[in-house]
Amino acid sequence: MSFVKGLKCRECGAPYPVEPVAICEECFGPLEVDYDYAAIKTQLTREEIASRPKTMWRYRELLPLDGDPAVGLQTGCTPLVRAERLAAALGVGELFIKNDAVQHPTLSFKDRVVAVALSKAREFKFEAVGCASTGNLANSVAANAAAAGFPAYILIPDNLEKSKVTATQIYGATVVPVKGNYDDVNRLCSEIAGRHPIAFVNVNLRPFYGEGSKTFGYEIAEQLGWEAPDAVVVPMAGGSLITKIYKAFGELSKLGLIEEKQTRFYGAQATGCNPIAAAVKAGTRDIRPVKPDTIAKSLAIGNPADGYFATGVITNTGGWSEDVTDAEIISAMKLLAETEGIFTETAGGTTLAVTKKLIEQGRLTAKDRIVIAITGNGLKTQEALTLEDLKSIEPKLSAFESAAGFTRAATAAA
Numbered sequence: 260m261s262f263v264k265g266l267k268c269r270e271c272g273a274p275y276p277v278e279p280v281a282i283c284e285e286c287f288g289p290l291e292v293d294y295d296y297a298a299i300k301t302q303l304t305r306e307e308i309a310s311r312p313k314t315m316w317r318y319r320e321l322l323p324l325d326g327d328p329a330v331g332l333q334t335g336c337t338p339l340v341r342a343e344r345l346a347a348a349l350g351v352g353e354l355f356i357k358n359d360a361v362q363h364p365t366l367s368f369k370d371r372v373v374a375v376a377l378s379k380a381r382e383f384k385f386e387a388v389g390c391a392s393t394g395n396l397a398n399s400v401a402a403n404a405a406a407a408g409f410p411a412y413i414l415i416p417d418n419l420e421k422s423k424v425t426a427t428q429i430y431g432a433t434v435v436p437v438k439g440n441y442d443d444v445n446r447l448c449s450e451i452a453g454r455h456p457i458a459f460v461n462v463n464l465r466p467f468y469g470e471g472s473k474t475f476g477y478e479i480a481e482q483l484g485w486e487a488p489d490a491v492v493v494p495m496a497g498g499s500l501i502t503k504i505y506k507a508f509g510e511l512s513k514l515g516l517i518e519e520k521q522t523r524f525y526g527a528q529a530t531g532c533n534p535i536a537a538a539v540k541a542g543t544r545d546i547r548p549v550k551p552d553t554i555a556k557s558l559a560i561g562n563p564a565d566g567y568f569a570t571g572v573i574t575n576t577g578g579w580s581e582d583v584t585d586a587e588i589i590s591a592m593k594l595l596a597e598t599e600g601i602f603t604e605t606a607g608g609t610t611l612a613v614t615k616k617l618i619e620q621g622r623l624t625a626k627d628r629i630v631i632a633i634t635g636n637g638l639k640t641q642e643a644l645t646l647e648d649l650k651s652i653e654p655k656l657s658a659f660e661s662a663a664g665f666t667r668a669a670t671a672a673a
């Protein structure tokens with residue numbers, strides 16, 4: 260059964276029925292799902308959740324489906340890794356990595372939003388699905404659509420990483436590169452959605468899609484023993500994920516599942532596409548769109564749909580937002596790999612590099628229990644890295660010893 264009361268405008272509060280619409284007709288504000296929390300509170304306990312399978316659907320009362328999920332049944336419950344070696348390298352105390360680089364089935368947190376959106380598309384009886392994507396959403400919509408038997412129409416900027424394009428095409432989706440940036444692609448998708456009956460997960464299904472991101476937050480709290488952390492650092496593209504993690508902690512505390520706590524929210528962007536970070540630093544909530552130019556392509560949204568709400572979450576919780584250069588992103592990708600054995604994509608490098616900067620600024624300290632959101636996998640953005648050229652050796656012990664830097668003296672004794 261569903262606990263959804265309807266949709267509601269996030270700006271003016273106008274109510275709407277549960278339909279594939281995303282924008283308020285009165286004020287053009289975004290619509291969001293409205294739940295009956297009093298009813299959920301009578302049913303949902305920590306024990307009940309703990310008794311369920313380890314997938315994102317263990318929080319199904321807080322997701323906007325009428326019936327059982329149809330797509331992404333195995334998604335969710337990724338590891339929360341205690342990162343002691345990384346913490347020592349950064350000079351902080353309790354540091355955790357929420358690792359969606361190993362999310363099922365396409366190795367990014369987008370599998371969470373797509374599981375909800377495509378399940379909802381089925382409930383709305385759509386026969387085709389699609390998205391405007393910076394890469395990871397394309398991968399996830401294509402894979403989940405294939406598994407669910409939906410034809411998929413996927414529009415991407417024409418400068419994406421090769422692996423992200425391959426990992427979309429392989430599923431048989433119709434992939435359409437567009438000459439332009441994400442904002443051009445998104446505008447085109449809105450136009451297509453007005454003409455053709457396609458469920459564009461982040462356009463006409465956006466209110467439902469965004470709800471899937473909340474499970475990233477529920478899992479963090481449950482994995483910390485039903486407690487929110489002191490601080491989270493979250494990468495921002497459209498600014499949706501950070502607002503949904505905030506919403507998740509708020510809901511858990513409203514339901515009495517965690518104690519109320521003022522978690523500080525920190526947003527991470529690349530300097531080459533930093534409209535939200537720039538607004539926070541300028542002390543405003545008005546987003547000035549930018550033209551993206553960064554290796555963090557999954558975060559390259561110059562005109563972020565949820566930018567206004569993201570700045571609100573960041574400033575109202577006592578957090579901050581920073582941006583980092585492409586060089587800083589790459590060194591952070593290496594640092595995470597070398598200290599924790601986790602290979603993240605450029606977005607994860609952005610998050611860690613910003614974390615480092617926030618520690619240097621004294622905004623995050625050794626007293627904080629910190630969670631950083633690692634949202635995507637490094638195998639997808641390999642062209643961002645230039646590692647040392649490797650030289651082949653003859654299959655001889657001496658050749659190995661000299662390649663590995665062992666001295667002859669040490670081995671001569673044997």
Ligand SMILES: *Cc1c(COP(=O)(O)O)cnc(C)c1O
Binds near residue numbers: 494496607635
């Ligand atoms: C899409 C994406 C984000 C940011 O998502 P928003 O909700 O649009 O802010 C972060 N990390 C990765 C890897 C992504 O693909």
Ligand SMILES: [Zn+2]
Binds near residue numbers: 268270283
């Ligand atoms: Zn409105």
